[in-house]
Amino acid sequence: MGDVIEQADRARAQVLTELTEAAGQEAAWRERKEALMLKAKSLGVSARQIGAHAYMSDVGAAKAIERKRAEPDVRDAVSET
Numbered sequence: 916m917g918d919v920i921e922q923a924d925r926a927r928a929q930v931l932t933e934l935t936e937a938a939g940q941e942a943a944w945r946e947r948k949e950a951l952m953l954k955a956k957s958l959g960v961s962a963r964q965i966g967a968h969a970y971m972s973d974v975g976a977a978k979a980i981e982r983k984r985a986e987p988d989v990r991d992a993v994s995e996t
Contacts, residue, residue, distance in 0.1 A: 949980075949983045952980055952983065953984065955968075956980050962976045965980070
């Protein structure tokens with residue numbers, strides 16, 4: 916009986932580890948997608964075109980671009996050291 920419980924515990928731990936990894940990858944891809952959307956907008960591409968290529972509505976694309984624009988640019992941050 917103990918072996919079954921240990922196997923179940925290992926399986927749960929494994930799936931949670933994989934979930935954490937997948938979430939990290941998703942965040943990285945989302946960041947890249949939003950950066951590309953912002954770049955496309957800065958090059959004059961319409962929100963409608965961006966949305967179509969990003970598999971989202973033009974309104975969703977426009978909102979994502981505005982959120983990305985509102986983020987502070989770390990390259991502009993001044994080091995205090």
